[in-house]
Amino acid sequence: MSEATALKLNVGDSVVYPNHGAGKILGVSEREVMGRTQDYFEIELLQSGMQVSVPVNHADTLGLRRITPQDEIPRLLSAFTEPDLDLPAAWTPRHRREQALLQEGDVFKIARLVGTLYRRALGRSLAVTERAIFDEAKRMIATEVAVALGLDLKEAEGRIETLLEGSAAA
Incomplete structure (x- = not known):
């Protein structure tokens, strides 16, 4: 996961995803998209329990961030x-x-x-x-x-x- 962005997020970290709220990183999965393998953060959202996937190498540009301390x-x-x-x-x-x-x-x-x-x-x-x-x-x-x-x-x-x-x- 060398492309894990400057955020340096890990499994178990609490994060905020814009328009969705707080969640927890459950894991990182690999997916093939347009012929390239990419890593995705698998995040469970607190309120809905819904799981979202966020590309690791675009997490910061998509607004994923750590919880406010x-x-x-x-x-x-x-x-x-x-x-x-x-x-x-x-x-x-x-x-x-x-x-x-x-x-x-x-x-x-x-x-x-x-x-x-x-x-x-x-x-x-x-x-x-x-x-x-x-x-x-x-x-x-x-x-x-x-x-x-x-x-x-x-x-x-x-x-x-x-x-x-x-x-x-x-």
């Missing part, structure tokens, strides 16, 4: 209460920007997006697609917080909900 979780959780992101007012460019933030996989920006959408929903209801982005982003962060702090998913979701409710009262 436990000592960074307080900073991550405080991102929910930071000032709202400056998103376009028009729906189409705003939706594109929200999707781009999820794809980038920067957990701190995603937390700010969740906070922004939560507070926006207090003033008026979110569009169905925006609500889906909110729910997905919140779920992704909850899985990461759960793994990093050794919590069950419901407890991590509860902590996030408490922070969001507090940010609305401020």
